[in-house]
Amino acid sequence: MTRALFDPITIRGLEVRNRIWIPPMCQYAVDAQDGIPTDWHLMHLGSLARGGAGAVIVEATGVVPEGRISPQDLGLWNDTQRDAFQRVTDLIHSQGAKAGIQLAHAGRKASTGREWGPRTDGNVPAEHGGWQPVGPSPIAFSGLAVPTELTTDGIREVVDAFAAAARRAVDAGFDILEIHGAHGYLLHEFLSPLSNQRADEYGGSLENRSRVLLETVDAVRAEVGQDVPLVVRLSATDWVEGGWDLPQTERLTAWLGEHGTDLISVSTGGNVADARIPVGPGYQLPFATSIKQTTGLPVAAVGMIDNPFQAEQIVALGQADVVLVGRESLRDPNFPIRAAEALRYDLPYKPAQYERAYR
Numbered sequence: 001m002t003r004a005l006f007d008p009i010t011i012r013g014l015e016v017r018n019r020i021w022i023p024p025m026c027q028y029a030v031d032a033q034d035g036i037p038t039d040w041h042l043m044h045l046g047s048l049a050r051g052g053a054g055a056v057i058v059e060a061t062g063v064v065p066e067g068r069i070s071p072q073d074l075g076l077w078n079d080t081q082r083d084a085f086q087r088v089t090d091l092i093h094s095q096g097a098k099a100g101i102q103l104a105h106a107g108r109k110a111s112t113g114r115e116w117g118p119r120t121d122g123n124v125p126a127e128h129g130g131w132q133p134v135g136p137s138p139i140a141f142s143g144l145a146v147p148t149e150l151t152t153d154g155i156r157e158v159v160d161a162f163a164a165a166a167r168r169a170v171d172a173g174f175d176i177l178e179i180h181g182a183h184g185y186l187l188h189e190f191l192s193p194l195s196n197q198r199a200d201e202y203g204g205s206l207e208n209r210s211r212v213l214l215e216t217v218d219a220v221r222a223e224v225g226q227d228v229p230l231v232v233r234l235s236a237t238d239w240v241e242g243g244w245d246l247p248q249t250e251r252l253t254a255w256l257g258e259h260g261t262d263l264i265s266v267s268t269g270g271n272v273a274d275a276r277i278p279v280g281p282g283y284q285l286p287f288a289t290s291i292k293q294t295t296g297l298p299v300a301a302v303g304m305i306d307n308p309f310q311a312e313q314i315v316a317l318g319q320a321d322v323v324l325v326g327r328e329s330l331r332d333p334n335f336p337i338r339a340a341e342a343l344r345y346d347l348p349y350k351p352a353q354y355e356r357a358y359r
């Protein structure tokens, strides 16, 4: 029996074996604070690839040191990091999956602690590896430091850093690049009028607030050429009146398509601490479907998609082209194999070593 979920998808010439992809998920596992992937990343990402995912997107990876969320984040601002990532992409490829990476700058939400350990709120102090964050405007995210406003030269440096990191990612063997434009991090901060109150060409109108993201896409595309699939992750809404919203997301998505973006990963929220979000199964799916319908660009849906039948239905009905399974794949890295079993689909890449478990 065929299943939409297990149909390959081709994006800019890259064939991915199915529609279940792993979204970026920070591991805060770089204890050395040097941005270099560790054995943890190898094991974690390798097991997700082995579990049958079509593509595994590596967590938010800082394009500059001050663009990391925490001091324990991955980075791609130097060639030592690039060379270390080759092991990651080789391992993912050895399991038949495609390797993606989310390139990120955390902006005003940078220099925060990992979710466990001695401190979990506020900024990380300098003696523990923290730094002064930057942002579009000197407006703090609740509970965090007031960011230093980026100058236009500072913006140019960020855009260049995305392009340089993209080059390193491709050289390290990544098949898919994702630009993090969501969750209240730097590029989303520029998009939202709640965090961007600049008076220059990067603030004010939707065109101006979108400028830095579009410049980033252009710079990345110019650096890596026309063959590399490019994903942009957006928060489709701030979930707050007067903030970033779906109509703006749809206009931006049309521009992103014109600038060479291949797929939008549709998330929400992250820019406002006390936003009221109606969390529930597939709660972000309607945003993805609307963006797909209004712009024609392929979309990935994410957010509490953790049931094989729900996932199959989303793809079969054309509500999204790809489903991203996050926390459920942490609970069970073999979710795609299990989904195939549930849907009575004979998965050709189920590991032979595990065959007896499914008899």
Ligand SMILES: Cc1cc2nc3c(=O)[nH]c(=O)nc-3n(C[C@H](O)[C@H](O)[C@H](O)COP(=O)(O)O)c2cc1C
Residues within 6 Å of the ligand: 023, 024, 025, 026, 027, 059, 060, 102, 180, 182, 183, 233, 267, 302, 303, 304, 305, 324, 325, 326, 327, 328
């Ligand atoms: C541990 C963890 C780390 C995450 N890190 C990132 C990240 O690095 N970049 C990102 O865009 N989203 C991140 N997210 C959000 C996920 O990619 C995903 O959008 C979210 O978990 C909702 O999907 P789910 O309900 O399938 O988990 C993270 C989520 C979790 C649980």
